[in-house]
Amino acid sequence: MSRADALPIAPVAEDDTRTAIGCFLLSILLFAGMDTLIKHLSVDFPVAQLMFVRSAVALALVGGVSVARNGWGSLRTRRPLAHVGRSFAGLLSMGCFFFAFKHLPLAEVYVLSFAGPLFITALSMPLLGEPVGWRRWAAVLVGFGGVVVMARPEADAPMLPILVGVAAAFFYALAMIAVRGLSRTETNTAIVVYLLLTTTAVSGIAAVPVWVAPDWDHVGLMLLVGVLGGVAQVLITQAFRLGRAAVVAPFEYTGMIWATLFGFLVFGDLPTPAVLAGAGIIIASGLYILHRETMRRGG
Numbered sequence: 001m002s003r004a005d006a007l008p009i010a011p012v013a014e015d016d017t018r019t020a021i022g023c024f025l026l027s028i029l030l031f032a033g034m035d036t037l038i039k040h041l042s043v044d045f046p047v048a049q050l051m052f053v054r055s056a057v058a059l060a061l062v063g064g065v066s067v068a069r070n071g072w073g074s075l076r077t078r079r080p081l082a083h084v085g086r087s088f089a090g091l092l093s094m095g096c097f098f099f100a101f102k103h104l105p106l107a108e109v110y111v112l113s114f115a116g117p118l119f120i121t122a123l124s125m126p127l128l129g130e131p132v133g134w135r136r137w138a139a140v141l142v143g144f145g146g147v148v149v150m151a152r153p154e155a156d157a158p159m160l161p162i163l164v165g166v167a168a169a170f171f172y173a174l175a176m177i178a179v180r181g182l183s184r185t186e187t188n189t190a191i192v193v194y195l196l197l198t199t200t201a202v203s204g205i206a207a208v209p210v211w212v213a214p215d216w217d218h219v220g221l222m223l224l225v226g227v228l229g230g231v232a233q234v235l236i237t238q239a240f241r242l243g244r245a246a247v248v249a250p251f252e253y254t255g256m257i258w259a260t261l262f263g264f265l266v267f268g269d270l271p272t273p274a275v276l277a278g279a280g281i282i283i284a285s286g287l288y289i290l291h292r293e294t295m296r297r298g299g
Contacts, residue, residue, distance in 0.1 A: 016242040023236070024236065024252075027232040027236045028251065030229075030231055032255055033228050034232065035101060036266055037221055037228070038050055039267070041222065041225070042098065042102035045222075046207065047098040047099055048203050048206035048207040049212065051091075051095060052207045053225060055203055056226065057229070059200050060226075061231075062234065063196050065234070066192055066193060069189075070189045076190070077186055077190050079182065082182055083191070083195075084198070086182060086191070087195045087198035089171050089174040089175040090199060091199045091202055092168075094199060095168075096171060097113070097165070099161070100161050100164050103160075103161035104161045104162070105263050106259040107260045107263050108162075110255055110256050110279075111150050111278055111279045112162065113165070113168065113172070114253070114282045116172045117173075117286045117290070118140045121289050122137075122173075124177065127177050135292055136289050136293075139292070143281065143289075146277075146281030147166060147282065150278025179191060249290055256283075
């Protein structure tokens with residue numbers, strides 16, 4: 001779920017719901033595979049190094065394709081400081097997610113990531129001036145109650161990774177809200193490329209003092225992380241080009257299935273009852289918020 005660098009959602013060009021859902025489901029599977037590799041590699045390699053490889057490969061693939069398709073002129077910007085703010089929110093989100101993957105089971109991190117839409121709803125009024133009715137506020141509060149249930153504060157487990165996972169969802173929400181603002185004047189190419197340039201440069205600098213030389217097997221896995229993330233981003237964009245967000249977005253929760261499956265097969269982890277209960281509450285809240293948003297927009 002570490003995809004704060006996901007491509008901005010494009011308007012629907014032509015309605016092809018089946019293809020849209022298929023692209024979205026495949027992208028969620030690829031992201032789950034990428035996150036599994038990140039967790040596996042984080043045992044031997046520092047977070048900054050993994051972030052650098054992830055960002056550099058995505059910059060070469062997604063950024064390169066975007067510039068080749070739309071031209072260098074698409075990188076012109078009227079709001080460089082807004083790009084900086086959005087990029088650092090995305091960078092912090094990615095770093096927090098990678099840290100959480102290192103210390104928590106995959107399924108737990110996915111549950112925490114589902115708090116992202118709740119933060120977006122809560123922040124959309126103060127940051128964007130968008131109205132949020134009492135029903136959606138109630139859903140946000142219930143959803144955060146699900147986070148508390150999952151975090152089980154009475155347990156002896158260390159809370160730092162859980163708090164970092166919540167922070168990842170918060171910074172993801174800030175990044176997505178920034179995208180809403182930037183998309184009014186900036187091209188998708190500019191939004192994506194400037195983010196990837198920032199995350200590559202900053203994580204590269206941070207990785208230098210802690211760099212661990214990988215063998216060829218690890219090099220292949222690191223490159224695969226970037227490839228999976230890049231292809232998944234393209235598929236998400238295609239999904240929202242071909243289908244309405246209200247139809248496609250709920251399928252994001254299938255990521256919980258893959259996280260549970262991969263977590264068990266690769267790491268022997270199974271979600272606890274508290275995690276499953278929290279996931280159910282957060283998912284229900286997120287779906288209700290999506291339903292109210294769809295009604296508000298008349299979709």
